[in-house]
Amino acid sequence: MRIIHCAWAAALLSALGAGSCAKDTTGNGGTGTTESYNDKIDSYLAERYLWNGEYGQMTRDLTIEYAADNDNFLTRTLLGMTSNTLDKKRYTSGAGQNYYNLYSYITRKARSRAATGPKTRGVNHGVRKETEYGFGFARLGVVRFSNTGKAGFYVMAVYPGSPADRAGFRRGTIFSEIDGAEIADSESEYTPVYKRLTSPSGAASVLFKVRETGEETTLTAERLYPNPVLRAEVIEEGEHKIGYMVYNGFDAAYDDDLLDSLRKFRDAGITDLVFDLRYNGGGHVISAKMLATCIAGEKCDGKVFQYYRYNDSRMADPAKTQKQTGNTYDREKALFYENFSYGDYYGADLKQYALGLQNIYVLTTGSTASSSEAVINGLRGIDIGVTLIGEKTNGKNVGMEIDKFDDGDYSYELAPITFEGYNAKKETVNPAGLAVDYAVADWNNRLVDFGPEEPMLAKALSLITGRTYTPAPCRSAAGIAPIAGVSLPEDARRPAGMLVLSPQHGE
Structure with missing residues (x-):
C-alpha cells in the first residue's frame, strides 16, 4: 500500500494551498528538464488517470519539481482535485489532525538497482529479484514512552536469516536508543532515524539498545533478498x-x-x-x-477473478483499452475482466x-x-x-x-x-x-x-x-503505545498497492 500522508486545514484546500508529502525517492538526476518529465507524467495522467475528466479541465503547472520528496507535480496536482476521493482519502490522526492519504505515486531509484537478480525458476513473467541493503526489519513501528516523553521503535516483523534475526530481535522487541541517543517524540526527529533503519545506505552500522534488557547490539546492514x-x-x-x-x-x-x-x-x-x-x-x-x-x-x-472499471474515455474505446491492458471486455456487464489462472x-x-x-x-x-x-x-x-x-x-x-x-x-x-476492481459478483x-x-x-x-x-x-x-x-501473556509495556497517524516514508524498493504490469511485462 503506497500511502502519502498529507496534513491539511480547511482553509488550504486549493491546488496551490494544500501541503503534500511524496513517497521517499533517491536523489536527483537524469538528463531531462522538469518540464520534459512532467510532460510525460501529464500525458499519462490525462489518458489513464481514473478521474481524467476533472484532470483535463485543470490548469497544470509543468514547472513544479517532478519527483521532490515533499512536494511534486503529481502530488500537488492530484491533491488539488475533488472527484478523486478513492485516491485522495481523508483521515484523522491520533492527535486529531486531519490529513489526506494519496495512493498515486512516482518513485525514482538508481539504475544500478535494475532487476539483475536471479530469474524465477518455474514462473517466467520476467519480474526478477533485487537485493537491497537492510538490517532485516520487514516492518518497524514507532512508539511513545509516556514516562520520558521520548519515542522509540518496535519490531513488527523480521526477515529470517537477516542481521536482526541473527541478533535475536523478534516481533515485539522495543528499541529505546539508537546509536547511544534517545529519540525525540517529533516526526521530524524520528522519521530520518526510521529511514536509516528500514532502508540504510550501504553497509551502515547502527547501535541498538533494547528497552526491556538495556542490552546494546551493533548491527551492520547486508545485502538481502526481501522474501515476503x-x-x-x-x-x-x-x-x-x-x-x-x-x-x-x-x-x-x-x-x-x-x-x-x-x-x-x-x-x-x-x-x-x-x-x-x-x-x-x-x-x-x-x-x-x-x-x-x-x-x-x-x-x-x-x-472471473476481477472486473476492471477504467475512466470513461477508456471504457468508451474497448478495443484500444483491451490492447493496453490485456483484459477482456464483457459487453453485457460493460466491464473488463480477467479470470483466475487455474x-x-x-x-x-x-x-x-x-x-x-x-x-x-x-x-x-x-x-x-x-x-x-x-x-x-x-x-x-x-x-x-x-x-x-x-x-x-x-x-x-x-x-x-x-x-x-x-x-x-x-x-x-x-x-x-x-482502475477500480470488482469481484465476480461485481462487488467492490x-x-x-x-x-x-x-x-x-x-x-x-x-x-x-x-x-x-x-x-x-x-x-x-x-x-x-x-x-x-x-x-501468551503480554510482558508489561505500561506507558508504551504506538504513535498513531504518523507520516513514515514508504520503502520505494518494493511493490505495494494493486499494481498491474503492462501486457509486455507479465500482464
Whole structure:
C-alpha cells in the first residue's frame, strides 16, 4: 500500500494551498528538464488517470519539481482535485489532525538497482529479484514512552536469516536508543532515524539498545533478498492440519518462493489455512491472482477473478483499452475482466499447487490493503468462505497500471490510480475497509511473536479446532503505545498497492 500522508486545514484546500508529502525517492538526476518529465507524467495522467475528466479541465503547472520528496507535480496536482476521493482519502490522526492519504505515486531509484537478480525458476513473467541493503526489519513501528516523553521503535516483523534475526530481535522487541541517543517524540526527529533503519545506505552500522534488557547490539546492514514469505508452517491438532503463512507483500519476483510454500502445504495435506496478511499492503495483481487460484483450486476454473472499471474515455474505446491492458471486455456487464489462472501461469502449472479449500481464515489490520483485499474479495466472489480476524482492513479498491521510463542514472516508476476492481459478483471492497468477523487487536499492550500464542492466530486455531488457545501473556509495556497517524516514508524498493504490469511485462 503506497500511502502519502498529507496534513491539511480547511482553509488550504486549493491546488496551490494544500501541503503534500511524496513517497521517499533517491536523489536527483537524469538528463531531462522538469518540464520534459512532467510532460510525460501529464500525458499519462490525462489518458489513464481514473478521474481524467476533472484532470483535463485543470490548469497544470509543468514547472513544479517532478519527483521532490515533499512536494511534486503529481502530488500537488492530484491533491488539488475533488472527484478523486478513492485516491485522495481523508483521515484523522491520533492527535486529531486531519490529513489526506494519496495512493498515486512516482518513485525514482538508481539504475544500478535494475532487476539483475536471479530469474524465477518455474514462473517466467520476467519480474526478477533485487537485493537491497537492510538490517532485516520487514516492518518497524514507532512508539511513545509516556514516562520520558521520548519515542522509540518496535519490531513488527523480521526477515529470517537477516542481521536482526541473527541478533535475536523478534516481533515485539522495543528499541529505546539508537546509536547511544534517545529519540525525540517529533516526526521530524524520528522519521530520518526510521529511514536509516528500514532502508540504510550501504553497509551502515547502527547501535541498538533494547528497552526491556538495556542490552546494546551493533548491527551492520547486508545485502538481502526481501522474501515476503516470512513464515510458513503446518500446525497439527487432532484431525486438523493447519497451514499458517505470514506473507508480507505481493512481489512477483518471489512467486516461486510462494509456490514452494503452497506446495509444502499441499503435500502435507492441510485441512485448513490461516493466511496472515496483517502487514501486507499489496503489490502485483498477478501474484494475488496466482495465490487466490491456488487456494480455490478447481472451483475457480473459468471464473472471473476481477472486473476492471477504467475512466470513461477508456471504457468508451474497448478495443484500444483491451490492447493496453490485456483484459477482456464483457459487453453485457460493460466491464473488463480477467479470470483466475487455474492451469498455466507463466510456465507454472497451478493445478500442481492447488489446495482446493472451501474456507480460509485471514488475519488483518488497517495495513491489509489493495492486492490483499483483492484476494479476499475475489475468493468471496466465487463463494469461498473467508473469515477475517483482527482489525478492519484499509479499504483500497483501486489500483495502478505502472509506467516506467529511464533517464541518465535513474529509473522512474509512475503509478497513478487507473482502475477500480470488482469481484465476480461485481462487488467492490468497501472504501471504509472490510469489517472483521472477529475483532482482535494487533497491539495488545505489546506484540507477541508469530505463532500459536499470538492472539490473532490463537483465535483462528480456536475457531478451527474448537479448543481454547490461550494467547501468551503480554510482558508489561505500561506507558508504551504506538504513535498513531504518523507520516513514515514508504520503502520505494518494493511493490505495494494493486499494481498491474503492462501486457509486455507479465500482464
